[in-house]
Amino acid sequence: MIKFYNASKIYPVDVRALNKINLHIKPGEFVSIVGQSGTGKTTMVKTLIGEERIDEGKVVVGGWDITDIKENEIPILRRQIGVIFQDFKLLPKKTLFENVAFAMQVCNGSPSKIRKIVPQVMKIVGLDSKMDRYPFEVSGGEQQRATIARALVHRPKILLADEPTGNLDSLNAHEIIELLLRINRFGTTIVLVTHNREIVNGLKRRVITLDNGMVISDQAVGKYIL
């Protein structure tokens, strides 16, 4: 599903955010990418959504070589990859329903399709009873659930979660991870970028550890080793 071949991202002056990365994430996997700050985790996420381009090597997503992806192809790529971040990036003046619907509206989704799909994904994330609430009216965990719902509306093959629990207490963090696992069971590939040792150790899934832009460990059932 995701393949990095000797991929390097070099920032001026000769700072290698990614350094000859080689990895292969299979469809339906749940992979945690761990590492200290500045080790290249976010650069990897940005590369996967076409926000950054690698300078050396090759990146393939779902069989599509995105190494030299054209600007007009980026939106197509992003509709196949859901992304969630530490800051929820919800629009404060829109209800949770409207926030999720917004993702479809801006991608030319028809009103009937929006009316059908949004309640479905809201139900998946457990917010079907709070669709009319504004972001400030719900907890941080529920806000993150709404962003997951928004990421799911295009039925992505991959869900990238960049520190999704960074702003949450342990209970809400646990619930979000449970939700990600549930989505993974539906067949969506999950790439979780995190600092949270407890979560990684509790998952008992594949763990890739980055240091200085390089993969220093790749364990099938791994632990947080740093």
Next chain:
Amino acid sequence: MFIALLRVVKFSLQDIYRNIWLSLVTIMILVLSLFTVNMLLVVKVVGDTAVEAIKEKIDINLFLKTSAEENEILALKAKVSNLSEVKDVTYISKAQALENFKSKHTDNPEVLEALKVLGTNPLSPTLVIKPKNLESFDNLINELNSFDDQIIESRNFSNYKAMLEKINGITTKVYDAGLVLSIIFVAITLLVIYNSARVAMYTHRREITIMRLVGASKKFIQMPYLLSSIIYAMISVLIIMVIFYLFLHLLQPYLEAFFVGYNVNLIQYFFGNGLKIFGSQFLAAGIINLIASYLAVRKYAKV
């Protein structure tokens, strides 16, 4: 496609509404620019009318001796008519001149009394010559001066050309100054629109980030801001139409008083050619705004 268009319109109107003060300032600057351009047009129309009015009055009088025979006068008239610089020659006989004089001084009994006391018709027959155009005016004067006909008593060659050149000079200077002012306003408009689009994108940075993340196309992200700039142009042209209608309404009586006997109707001119005048202004303002907005969105709304 239609839904996408509707959403672009909705986001554009949202953009204008959420930055209402900035939108108002933008529109005000545009209105000022358009006002300057339209004032230039007024100067041009008034200037042209003044020049035409003077051109109408240009004629050259050849005063003939009272003793001149009719056949001699008609021969001279034919000779003058044959000149290439002449448009038209009118012969005013002594009797006709007297009639004209009387009707001109009909409110002045003293003059009419003096004429009665005189007993005879003291007025000379005249040839009134209209030149073909202003450029050949000097040549015509030279030609007429070269005529050595015994029946010519005197020649009246007022220097209308100098007057016309003066008026042309003034209108050209006013026009040039207006042109410079317009260019300055166009430059200000470009900067203001550019800045408006930039601020609008800053206000909507969160929406733009989300749009990018969820896979909205570049066109969809940028279109609302480009459309806003067109809407600004449209509103500004509508406002300037109202302002100019009122302004011309106030100006018209003064113009009519100044150009008595001439048809100077600026309201008719502006609104008779409304589609051409205001349509082209909308087109020009729209293009300028589009360029400024496009430069801003290209720089600040990257996908």
